[in-house]
Amino acid sequence: MTAAGYSVLGVTAVFVATLAVGAYGWRFSRTTSDFFVASRTVRPGLNASAIGGEYLSAASFLGVAGLVLAFGTEMLWYPVGWTAGYLVLLVLVAAPLRRSGAYTLPDFAESRLESRGVRRLSALLVVAIGWLYLMPQFQGAGIALAATTGTGPWLGGVLVATVVLVNVLFGGMRSITFVQAFQYWLKLTALLFPLLFMVGIWLGDGGISPASVDVGDAGPAGDSWVSPLAGTDHELYTTYSIIIATFLGTMGLPHVVVRFYTNPDGAAARRTTLFVLALLGVFYLLPPVYGGLGRLYAPDLVASGRTESLVLELPARMLAGTLGDLLSALTTAGAFAAFLSTSSGLTVAVAGVISQDVLGRRFGGVRAFQAGAVVAVLVPLGLALAAEGVGVAQAVGLAFAFAASTFCPLLVLGIWWRRLTDVGAIAGMVVGGGCAGGAVIATLLGVAPVGWPGALLGQPAAWTVPLAFLVMVGVSLATPRRLPPHAARTMVRLHTPEAVQLDRGTPPR
Amino acid sequence: MSETPPRRVRVTSPRTGAARAQRVPPAREIDAQTLLGEVYMSSLLRSQLRLALLALGAVAVFVGGIPLVFWLLPDLARIEVLAVPLPWLLLAFAVYPFLFGIGWLYVRAAERNERDFADVLERS
Numbered sequence: 001m002t003a004a005g006y007s008v009l010g011v012t013a014v015f016v017a018t019l020a021v022g023a024y025g026w027r028f029s030r031t032t033s034d035f036f037v038a039s040r041t042v043r044p045g046l047n048a049s050a051i052g053g054e055y056l057s058a059a060s061f062l063g064v065a066g067l068v069l070a071f072g073t074e075m076l077w078y079p080v081g082w083t084a085g086y087l088v089l090l091v092l093v094a095a096p097l098r099r100s101g102a103y104t105l106p107d108f109a110e111s112r113l114e115s116r117g118v119r120r121l122s123a124l125l126v127v128a129i130g131w132l133y134l135m136p137q138f139q140g141a142g143i144a145l146a147a148t149t150g151t152g153p154w155l156g157g158v159l160v161a162t163v164v165l166v167n168v169l170f171g172g173m174r175s176i177t178f179v180q181a182f183q184y185w186l187k188l189t190a191l192l193f194p195l196l197f198m199v200g201i202w203l204g205d206g207g208i209s210p211a212s213v214d215v216g217d218a219g220p221a222g223d224s225w226v227s228p229l230a231g232t233d234h235e236l237y238t239t240y241s242i243i244i245a246t247f248l249g250t251m252g253l254p255h256v257v258v259r260f261y262t263n264p265d266g267a268a269a270r271r272t273t274l275f276v277l278a279l280l281g282v283f284y285l286l287p288p289v290y291g292g293l294g295r296l297y298a299p300d301l302v303a304s305g306r307t308e309s310l311v312l313e314l315p316a317r318m319l320a321g322t323l324g325d326l327l328s329a330l331t332t333a334g335a336f337a338a339f340l341s342t343s344s345g346l347t348v349a350v351a352g353v354i355s356q357d358v359l360g361r362r363f364g365g366v367r368a369f370q371a372g373a374v375v376a377v378l379v380p381l382g383l384a385l386a387a388e389g390v391g392v393a394q395a396v397g398l399a400f401a402f403a404a405s406t407f408c409p410l411l412v413l414g415i416w417w418r419r420l421t422d423v424g425a426i427a428g429m430v431v432g433g434g435c436a437g438g439a440v441i442a443t444l445l446g447v448a449p450v451g452w453p454g455a456l457l458g459q460p461a462a463w464t465v466p467l468a469f470l471v472m473v474g475v476s477l478a479t480p481r482r483l484p485p486h487a488a489r490t491m492v493r494l495h496t497p498e499a500v501q502l503d504r505g506t507p508p509r
Numbered sequence: 510m511s512e513t514p515p516r517r518v519r520v521t522s523p524r525t526g527a528a529r530a531q532r533v534p535p536a537r538e539i540d541a542q543t544l545l546g547e548v549y550m551s552s553l554l555r556s557q558l559r560l561a562l563l564a565l566g567a568v569a570v571f572v573g574g575i576p577l578v579f580w581l582l583p584d585l586a587r588i589e590v591l592a593v594p595l596p597w598l599l600l601a602f603a604v605y606p607f608l609f610g611i612g613w614l615y616v617r618a619a620e621r622n623e624r625d626f627a628d629v630l631e632r633s
Contacts, residue, residue: 076600084568087608091561091615209594226586228579228596239576247568267623270616277612281605288601416558488542488550495554496539497623500630503540 006325007148010333014186015163018340021182022167044268048275050177051259053184053337054345055082055276056283057133058140059396061187061338064284066307068291069298073228075291077239079284081246086280089251090273095266096415096494097257104352105257105407112414112494114484115422121429123357125406126254127376129399130350133253134343134380136395140308141339142384147309148332154385160336161381164343168351168373176344177262183341184279190334191286194315194327198293201318210292234455237462245461249400252407255345258352265498290314311335343377350376398440405432405464409472415494417473418487424476432468436460535630553626557619564615572604 060079067075102108105126110119138157145156167179202208228239250256263269294301294310297318301307312335315327355372406429413420413428439460449457456463476482484490486505493504538546579585579596588595 073594073596073600076597080572080600080604083605084572084608087568087612088565090612091564091619095619209589226594226596227583228575228586228600236576236580240573243573243576267620270619274609274612274616277609281609284605285602288597292597416554488547491554492539492550495550495557497627500536500627502536502630 002325004149006329007332010329011145011149011336014333014336014340015159017182017186018163018179018337019166022170022176022179024178044263044272044275046177046181047259047262047272048279049181049184051180051256051272051276052279052283053180053182053187053341054255054259055280055342056184056187056338057342057396058137058144058335058338060284060287061191061335062140062144062308062311063396064287065290065294065311066301066309068288069294069310070302070307073226074235074239076228076288077242078246079287081243082250083277083280083284084247085250086273086277088247089256090270090277093251093411093415094260094269094273097411098260098263098269099266099494099496099498100490101493103258103261104349104356105254106353106357108414109410109425112484112487112490113420113422113425114486118422118425120357121426122407122410123353125429125433126353127350129252129403130254130346130353130376131380131383132395132402133255133399134346134350134377135384137339137343137346138381138384141336143308144312144332144335144339147306148312148328156339157381157384160339160343161377163340164347165373165377167344168347168377169370176348179344180341183337184283186337187334187341188283188286190330190337191283191290191311194331195286195289197323197327198315198318199289202293202296208296210295234452237455238459241459241462244465245397245401245404245459247404248408248465249402249404249461251411252403253399254349254353255342257407258349259345267497287311293318347373347376398437401436401440401459401461401464402433404461405436405468408465409468413469413472413476417476418491419476419480419483420472421476421479421482422484423479423482424472424474427475428468428472431471432464435467436464439464539630549626549629553622556622556625560615560618560622564611567611568608571607575599 060082064075064079067078097108100108100111102111106119106122109122110116138161141156141160142153143156145151145159146153167176260269260272263272290311294307294314298310298314301310301313311331312328315331316324318324319327351369351372353372354375355368359368359371409428409432410425414425439457443454443458489503489505492502496502496504535546535549539549540546575596586594586596590598
């Protein structure tokens with residue numbers, strides 16, 4: 001059998017397994033609550049695996065190794081930031097968000113600030129971030145399938161979209177929880193198992209340090225490859241901007257936040273998040289090693305600009321014959337698990353918002369959720385097929401900077417500062433989102449200037465996030481009459497442990 | 510006229526109608542949003558926020574400080590520990606146990622704060 005044959009087999013197995021595990025969850029999915037939040041009965045272990053499976057997208061599975069190969073140690077800030085983002089989420093948001101009793105981010109915004117306007121703006125932002133994040137998943141699936149099996153670049157995206165849609169339509173959150181927990185472990189195995197063989201070969205070859213080799217003009221020299229600072233000019237600013245975007249952006253991603261509502265209570269939400277920290281820490285040990293080995297065994301990928309397929313190709317390059325082909329097929333299967341799980345989570349989050357805020361009045365409950373899921377998948381799939389690749393890592397970076405500049409201030413101030421008003425929240429989200437979105441769109445279109453303005457626009461989070469916080473606080477202080485009347489009661493609901501009998505007001509729905 | 514003085518009578522009051530100094534449970538103070546209830550709530554909030562900022566401060570200093578240290582002392586990047594460059598060792602391996610450790614300590618302390626709060630509310 002050919003290498004492409006093994007890959008097709010591996011990808012098919014992932015699709016079939018995903019549908020089968022999903023079907024196991026379908027049997028339990030009956031009520032609206034099942035569809036949205038798996039009836040809030042998911043145990044921390046299973047829930048943490050599901051969060052890990054959902055969070056580790058194509059950018060983590062393929063992107064990190066490729067970026068490390070191409071740019072070196074500074075790119076390790078992305079996996080570090082994606083993990084540290086969960087720590088920030090744990091200490092500032094996890095338990096209060098669960099205790100708020102809301103289904104989605106717009107639900108939280110409305111119940112905390114008692115305003116329809118904040119709700120509408122939040123819904124708009126959730127759909128925007130969700131589509132921004134879904135589009136590169138579909139594109140990445142197309143690129144990966146084309147690279148390993150030689151099909152057209154559109155096929156991978158269509159296949160992933162179809163499988164996701166089938167699972168979401170029939171099972172909702174309940175079914176997705178099982179699928180994603182399974183996919184975390186699949187992704188970990190798919191990276192770890194080939195790595196055991198490859199590290200063995202590397203040690204057999206003498207264990208040369210990746211920093212000591214010269215990969216020619218295309219890649220950085222050893223010294224700059226080892227440096228933990230990003231880029232060549234304004235490196236300190238750029239590095240800190242990446243840190244701020246990833247550390248603070250995680251809490252604003254709609255598919256991350258919606259997971260907290262599936263915990264039984266606030267304390268369980270905290271323990272789940274701690275579990276996730278451990279799972280992410282274990283996973284992110286692996287992709288950088290692929291990057292380091294790639295510098296020794298596949299340096300030509302840098303020159304040809306195909307660093308994103310490093311994880312898919314490295315096993316076959318280092319191990320001759322059938323074993324190498326099989327291991328490459330395994331990493332390809334893992335990559336598809338990454339596309340499927342992240343797309344599933346995003347689809348559930350976006351479908352939840354579309355069905356509640358757009359379709360809710362026309363259809364009810366499960367029917368609206370299913371209609372929302374169709375819209376949530378078809379629009380970004382169309383965008384992915386129409387637009388030429390923006391680059392998986394670039395689009396994901398944009399999503400993080402955007403989320404950090406909009407939902408991070410809303411969540412942090414909403415949870416910890418009782419004088420936040422709806423006008424302040426709207427002003428902060430509009431200013432933060434407008435600046436971050438505008439800056440990155442300017443960079444993507446290639447109209448950004450060089451020098452300092454270019455650095456400020458290329459990685460905007462270091463100034464857009466503080467700006468959003470300042471505007472939110474300033475406008476809130478200037479509009480004390482707009483204080484939500486039940487703010488004190490809401491704070492009781494957000495922060496007191498469930499065991500204590502207290503009047504917590506009415507949670508949303 | 511008899512010399513025996515009239516019997517002394519002790520006059521007492523059952524005070525049945527008087528208001529008793531009643532202890533209001535803290536939970537009701539919070540529910541009624543009295544000033545005292547606000548004190549209970551803001552002490553819980555402050556202790557949790559202080560804990561969160563402590564955890565974030567540790568991350569900001571020890572992880573956020575890495576770029577600054579390597580920017581000020583670029584020669585540090587050449588140090589190798591067991592044939593692994595120091596920046597690589599820090600960012601690819603050491604940072605994850607550190608983050609988990611902070612998270613673990615935070616969860617323990619946050620649950621202790623909540624237990625203390627629940628004890629105060631249930632003791633009376």
